[in-house]
Amino acid sequence: MTRPLELGFAVNLLDRSGAEREEGDYAQIAAHPDTLHVVISGESAVLLNGSEQATALLPAARLAGETVIERTFLGRLDGRPVLGALLEAARGQELKDDLSLLVTDLRSIAIERPVPAGEIGLLAQAKSLLHWHLRRRHCANCGARTSPAQAGQRRDCAACGAQHFPRTDPVTIMLVARGDHCLLGRQSRFVQGSYSCLAGFVSPGETIEDAVRREVREEAGIRVGKVRYMLSQPWPFPSSLMIGCLGEALEETLTIDFDELEDARWFPREEVAAMLERRHEGGLITPPQMAIAHHLIRAWVDGASPTG
Structure with missing residues (x-):
């Protein structure tokens, strides 16, 4: 069966660029002006309003001064790096007052489609991965604190050596x-x-x-x-x-x-x-x-x- 374009979260144009996860200074990539960010706050996405359509891809400059509690490499889009960035849920509520932004939940985005169809899958990828980090701060094996690895595609435990991977x-x-x-x-x-x-x-x-x-x-x-x-x-x-x-x-x-x-x-x-x-x-x-x-x-x- 051909996958219909109307199917929410199923279209993702990103090249996940798995080989890049092992190396790279992601703090430097995050600050680079060419880098795009998919921003999640609580259960909502932070979108950039445009004259005709919103977008889930925010330039690095829009995150200047924001406290990002988790960041992960998602891949590349047309050669440009794309990172997922997680803000506190309360910050998303504050950003609703910014008319240049649209802060809304992913179900509403999938139904109302304020962004291009190819970006809806990006939002699903970012939300799933970032919330996994939020829920897996401690090792299930020994209880010690874990830290991100592989550019956010894994969490490692220094205490017992366990490696934890995102689950679906x-x-x-x-x-x-x-x-x-x-x-x-x-x-x-x-x-x-x-x-x-x-x-x-x-x-x-x-x-x-x-x-x-x-x-x-x-x-x-x-x-x-x-x-x-x-x-x-x-x-x-x-x-x-x-x-x-x-x-x-x-x-x-x-x-x-x-x-x-x-x-x-x-x-x-x-x-x-x-x-x-x-x-x-x-x-x-x-x-x-x-x-x-x-x-x-x-x-x-x-x-x-x-x-x-």
């Missing part, structure tokens, strides 16, 4: 279908009337296919046969990879786990199409285009099936 948590998200009906559910935190695909974290030692089958069985009581991978999406809340699949339901009777779901039901293809297009008589909807669930549902409505 795999999550399966699946549209399960049986004939001309698909299974959609909702949680109480969802927008009113919104139904989406089921999802869940992959367990240690588990394949993607088995994770799909287990999660659907646990949440809806449905056995799943064939599983087909479709597409993936970085999800920086805090740092997951959404693995989108279609699954073939082997039965119809639902047994809903109401601790996980507020509701789940089978929907016919015509009704799901109306939900996608925001013309459902009952006001039911599917997730917006920035979410991988939208594109899994769209693919099924357009004829994709778990069996290929």
